[in-house]
Amino acid sequence: MxxxxxxxxxxxxxxxxxxxxxxxxxxxxxxxxxxxxxxxxxxxxxxxxxxxxxxxxxxxxxxxxxxxAGPADEVTRADLVSKARRLDEDIARLVRMRDSLDHAAVCTHEPLVECPDFKRMLAP
Incomplete structure (x- = not known):
């Protein structure tokens, strides 16, 4: 224990x-x-x-x-599917942010946040 x-x-x-x-x-x-x-x-x-x-x-x-929840709990199952979809959206957003930050770490554009590649990476 x-x-x-x-x-x-x-x-x-x-x-x-x-x-x-x-x-x-x-x-x-x-x-x-x-x-x-x-x-x-x-x-x-x-x-x-x-x-x-x-x-x-x-x-x-x-x-x-x-x-x-048990296998027959359809409401909870539907909620879990919905939550999984929102997590997929969050993951995609976080991947875009990570990729844009990786780019900004080596970018020479002035200022960094105005870099066209940086902006493109952040776009959904």
């Missing part, structure tokens, strides 16, 4: 975030060691998914619905 401090250390999350996720139904402690919550080590993979989803723009409520 891992206590809350160890889970926090391994994930980089504050203990208060772990308690918040527990309150929202995303985590379930296995018990207590004195006053400290303890978790099964499998909580680390669950938190990896939660952290990834949060960074991808999922709300806590969306994550909770996803974690509780």
């Amino acid at each position: 891992l206590d809350i401090a160890e889970v926090a250390r391994r994930t980089g999350l504050a203990p208060s975030a772990l308690r918040f996720y527990e309150k929202k139904g995303l985590l379930t402690p296995s018990g207590r060691n004195g006053l400290r919550r303890t978790y099964d080590p499998s909580v680390l993979s669950r938190l990896t998914m939660i952290i990834c989803a949060r960074r991808a723009g999922f709300t806590v409520a969306e994550i909770a619905r996803f974690l509780g």
Whole structure:
């Protein structure tokens, strides 16, 4: 078993975030060691998914619905498809930004942001 401090250390999350996720139904402690919550080590993979989803723009409520969804939950499935499409758009935008910044790092145009190639790379 891992206590809350160890889970926090391994994930980089504050203990208060772990308690918040527990309150929202995303985590379930296995018990207590004195006053400290303890978790099964499998909580680390669950938190990896939660952290990834949060960074991808999922709300806590969306994550909770996803974690509780089954194969017959058509509404959640449709939401996931929609979210995946938005992520594809975000990825395309970020790739354009990365490519334009790589170009700007070696470009000699004055000023850099007025470079026609830089502007072309940013265009959708």
